[in-house]
Amino acid sequence: MKRIYIEPTACTGCMNCILACIAHHKGVQSVLEIDFSDNDLEFANNVVLNTEGKIVPIFCRHCDQPECVTACMSGALTKDETTGYVICNQSWCAGCFMCVMSCPYGMIKPNKSGDVAIKCDMCLDREIPACVQSCPVQAISLIDVD
């Protein structure tokens, strides 16, 4: 499978990755098509400023032993055996948020309406995840892992 490798020192905090993620979840092609007055804009990645003042982009690892999947009591979260990606089937999710309770990196969260969980799906519908494609400084890149 592929994983998004992070180079925090390269990140300038432009948040293009977050905008790209929003566009992906909205189902639009470009950030220009996002209506920012919408209350339901969703993104599954994050760029934070830590207490040392350093910018750290954080993306779901699609862990080998995903805590979120272990905690999922509805069966909505699964680690796909072929792709290796951890996918949330929102139509099956019961919104108990034991996944949010269990992810040590904070990479799964309630959606805006608080009904179901939302997380990174590696943009399965495209060759390269939207965030990686949109990063202008290569702070994130795709690597192959076993």
Added chain:
Amino acid sequence: MKYLIIGASAAGLSCARTLRRLDSNGEIVVISKDDMVYSRCMLHYFISDDRPLDKMRFVEEDFFDKNKVKWIRNTAVIEIRPFNKSVVTSDGAEHTYDKLLIATGATPVIPPIEGLAEGIEKRKDIFTLRDIGDAIKIKEAAKTSRQAVVIGGGLIGLDVAVSLNKQGVKVTVIEMKDHILPQQLDKTAAQRYERIFKDNGIDIITGQAVSNVIYGLSGKVKGVTLSDGSFVFADMIVVAVGVKPSFPRIDKCDLEIENGIIVDQYQRTSIQDIYAAGDACQSYELLTQRHILTPIWPSAVKQGQTAAYNMAGIGKPLIDNFGFKNSMKFFGLSTISYGYVEPPDNSYNVAICSGPNYYYKVVYKENVLYGAIIQGDISGAGVVGKLIQNKCNLSNKLVRNDWNNVFRLTYGDFFKQNQDGTFEFAC
């Protein structure tokens, strides 16, 4: 190799799945009292009509076929015979094993309230909620019920209360402690929920015990009397004061049992080739550093997986059994809590950050977190959980060593990435 698993819930099925991954040829048999696979955590959604029966399962539809697991359903194991390496089922059949997992879960506790036990046995209008059959009965009773009493203001009691409320039943919850959810929340966080419940028409009575169940002349439930002598009308009662481990009789053997079956970090019981996982077992827990019951879903799944490794002969201990975490959501308000929600003694301190829509609290001692309540926006809560689970020293992580900054910590403060892109927790 023949693996026998008793129980088809979180621990049992996670064990079966893991066993098949580790041993492609072994024979795997699951025996369960349950006739279908369903998530106990979702039973209240069935009662409230939020989820149909065919959306209650937590594994894929073809789980047993795909994993080549034989499933003997609707069958209770009544006895385990370690000397024969076999179990006896309710139909009189005997099933042998090479390795056995006891994942039989728990049963509801019936408190010693006058008139309650015989009411449960004889009548149709007093219930507990543990299996799908209970949920079906409660849902049916709700159709004709006008007013219900729920005994116990814990997670299950409140879930039932909300689902009955949604079905148009007037509900009163009676909690003995001075606030609801005493195991999961402090008074402040609980009182937010109490207000929301009342706003939505659910009555909450705290600090009162039910002393008596009152029946009418026809034998039907009429209500309950409380410790202060007052009377609450009800035509149905749901008892939800907790659960206790439940497992089959074990023949002439020294199985080490306290509250549940004692297991080591490999999920082994004191009898060779018998393992236990989930609500039925008592295992070493990180926060308390003792062998205790850890009746939460994530623990059951991990224990089932760990048992599978060791049943398959791959020595693997469970090293992160953290039993004190809870997630809840009532009427749209989410809360996650970890560890101690109140300081256990005065050597602990508390930091609180709250506003109209949120309440965040941590309990700490020196530079280590021991508990937290995160109510409102719960995004990123898992980071706090990990800090508590790992007992991370936060001395270098708080700006000006001010504990009010603890709520601003994210994984960005503990970021460490390996070559293969996996994360570690640097603290």
